[in-house]
Amino acid sequence: MTTAPEVGHPTVWLDIDGAVGILRLDRPPLNVLDRAAQSALRAAAERAATDERVRAVVVYGGPTAFSAGGDIKEMAAMSHAEMVGHAAVLQGAFDAVAAIPKPVVAAINGPALGGGCELALTADARICGTEARLGLPEVLLGVIPGAGGTQRLPRLIGPAKAKELIFSGRQVGAAEALEMGLVDYVVPTDLVLDSAVQWAQRFETGPALALHAAKTAIDGGLATDLAAGLAIERSVFAGLFGTQDRSTGMRGFVTDGPGRARFSGR
Known part of the structure; x- marks a missing residue:
């Protein structure tokens, strides 16, 4: 290439x-x-x-x-x-x-x-x-x-x-x-x-914001103790519920089954 x-x-x-x-x-x-x-x-x-x-x-x-x-x-x-x-x-x-x-x-x-x-x-x-x-x-x-x-x-x-x-x-x-x-x-x-x-x-059409959040939670948690890591996870998890990707993913799961949603990254 x-x-x-x-x-x-x-x-x-x-x-x-x-x-x-x-x-x-x-x-x-x-x-x-x-x-x-x-x-x-x-x-x-x-x-x-x-x-x-x-x-x-x-x-x-x-x-x-x-x-x-x-x-x-x-x-x-x-x-x-x-x-x-x-x-x-x-x-x-x-x-x-x-x-x-x-x-x-x-x-x-x-x-x-x-x-x-x-x-x-x-x-x-x-x-x-x-x-x-x-x-x-x-x-x-x-x-x-x-x-x-x-x-x-x-x-x-x-x-x-x-x-x-x-x-x-x-x-x-x-x-x-x-x-x-x-x-x-x-x-x-x-x-x-x-x-x-x-x-x-594999990540070309995936949920960009969820991937970002997962990386933030994992890397942030590794730099601190368990309680603080869980707080990081809780924060980024809840934050995703204000995104279009969350709406698309959950709506796609309900209507079309898992793995069918097309994500925008917003």
Whole structure:
């Protein structure tokens, strides 16, 4: 599948193919994310979040590499004061992907290391090829993950497994990543993008507001205790009763049976 970039930067852009937005990293050979690419990533993610044509998003690094992470040469030249100022910018780029109020899937080929793995963690699901490698090797450089890895990885696979990966800095292959829950599906390398697009296409005509609400409730609940999470759920659940999607969905169920409604996203 080839489409012309609709918005973006020479290293990161958003392609829109039907109702699927493909957030593409294009800084060969390894899609290293320097400061310019981080800014472009945030801009593309914010565009995907607000573009009404986009109902789901695929994050894709290409057929040979997802991303090898941050630009080590660039970071090695930064002082403590510079990184104190930049750390929020770094996290902000990844947070923008996590905050996309639509289903997001990472399509992973080759290495997804350091910041690349952290970027994959911002997605709602991860599909990887059989030759993919994932890991957070920052401790081997004398630092720790700084774009969400110490927070998102434990929430995904549990603190013990997350600590083992972060403390050791080791990389895992596709089979082990699937076993520990780091990725959700493993497919042949040449089918990664198509599989991710097919995953995203399931939401083309779905209830956009309900999907947004579900993502808000789940992600918001994970960041707090059970009582506060239930309050979030209660609020967004009740809020949907003022939407056209709720009216359409329930009316369609009553008159036509489940799965027949056509949603507007309003």
